[in-house]
Amino acid sequence: xxxxxxxxxxxxxxxxxxxxxxxxxxxxxxxxxxxxxxxxxxxxxxxxxxxxxxxxxxxxxxxxxxxxxxxxxxxxxxxxxxxxxxxxxxxxxxxxxxxxxxxxxxxxxxxxxxxxxxxxxxxxxxxxxxxxxxxxxxxxxxxxxxxxxxxxxxxxxxxxxxxxxxxxxxxxxxxxxxxxxxxxxxxxxxxxxxxxxxxxxxxxxxxxxxxxxxxxxxxxxxxxxxxxxxxxxxxxxxxxxxxxxxxxxxxxxxxxxxxxxxxxxxxxxxxxxxxxxxxxxxxxxxxxxxxxxxxxxxxxxxxxxxxxxxxxxxxxxxxxxxxxxxxxxxxxxxxxxxxxxxxx
Numbered sequence: 001x002x003x004x005x006x007x008x009x010x011x012x013x014x015x016x017x018x019x020x021x022x023x024x025x026x027x028x029x030x031x032x033x034x035x036x037x038x039x040x041x042x043x044x045x046x047x048x049x050x051x052x053x054x055x056x057x058x059x060x061x062x063x064x065x066x067x068x069x070x071x072x073x074x075x076x077x078x079x080x081x082x083x084x085x086x087x088x089x090x091x092x093x094x095x096x097x098x099x100x101x102x103x104x105x106x107x108x109x110x111x112x113x114x115x116x117x118x119x120x121x122x123x124x125x126x127x128x129x130x131x132x133x134x135x136x137x138x139x140x141x142x143x144x145x146x147x148x149x150x151x152x153x154x155x156x157x158x159x160x161x162x163x164x165x166x167x168x169x170x171x172x173x174x175x176x177x178x179x180x181x182x183x184x185x186x187x188x189x190x191x192x193x194x195x196x197x198x199x200x201x202x203x204x205x206x207x208x209x210x211x212x213x214x215x216x217x218x219x220x221x222x223x224x225x226x227x228x229x230x231x232x233x234x235x236x237x238x239x240x241x242x243x244x245x246x247x248x249x250x251x252x253x254x255x256x257x258x259x260x261x262x263x264x265x266x267x268x269x270x271x272x273x274x275x276x277x278x279x280x281x282x283x284x285x286x287x288x289x290x291x292x293x294x295x296x297x298x299x300x301x302x303x304x305x306x307x308x309x310x311x312x313x314x315x316x317x318x319x320x321x322x323x324x325x326x327x328x329x330x331x332x333x334x335x336x337x338x339x340x341x342x343x344x
Contacts, residue, residue, distance in 0.1 A: 175187060
């Protein structure tokens with residue numbers, strides 16, 4: 001039997017990828033105004049990675065309301081006016097043989113430019129952060145509908161798959177973490193209710209053949225936070241609510257950022273992805289210091305994950321996937337643009 005490779009195709013329901021390499025969603029903080037509309041920078045940035053051979057190009061964290069952004073320079077998808085610029089990006093990605101994804105989110109208490117950020121409970125991120133306002137139960141239901149609207153707009157823009165961001169200490173993570181959710185209402189008694197209700201709303205808006213991705217932090221690295229066993233229970237609830245692929249990251253709550261300890265060695269999050277995959281029998285995406293092509297390919301080859309997401313490696317080199325194929329002596333016929341064949 002042929003050993004699996006990150007250059008193998010991948011399919012789930014109606015999603016068909018030419019390879020298992022994903023460009024990880026990375027905020028560009030490059031919106032010119034406060035309108036959340038993608039710019040020429042975003043177009044060039046994402047289309048370059050499609051030309052560069054990635055099978056799936058995921059557009060950065062895109063938020064459901066203005067005060068749900070990390071900064072006023074982030075993308076938004078709360079208005080129909082924001083759809084055309086994203087559709088142009090999707091069309092460009094498709095033109096170069098890749099599929100397009102988008103990450104839908106709300107920063108919650110980590111919304112740095114919001115005058116008063118919101119959260120499940122009035123607990124600031126750290127001593128230098130604003131104290132958020134606790135959401136009312138009615139406002140939470142309104143936010144679920146805002147996620148629904150953003151998902152609907154993403155479908156209208158032509159995205160092939162959508163990811164709901166429940167990691168890195170943003171709003172959904174704030175709800176399912178016991179560190180930040182001290183509510184006494186239904187959203188406090190059932191920590192996964194907010195994320196689950198968002199997934200259910202998203203399922204009602206996407207085509208029936210489109211899988212839904214959920215990103216979670218599988219470990220919090222802070223006293224009182226959940227570990228991989230807690231993450232497995234979260235993932236089970238989200239799978240039941242409709243998530244069909246899990247994007248496995250870690251960190252983001254307490255004082256620990258997504259790039260904090262122990263993320264100092266290559267592939268440090270891969271064991272977390274492997275455990276989620278094993279426990280839930282679902283496709284998973286591994287991410288986190290997978291810049292080395294040999295390592296990234298091994299993650300798929302050992303079946304620890306179904307896809308690998310490359311972040312900083314693709315910031316440094318838009319053609320990371322092409323170079324990886326050359327380095328690993330894989331066929332480049334299907335991913336190298338005809339204009340670049342001479343270089344390979």
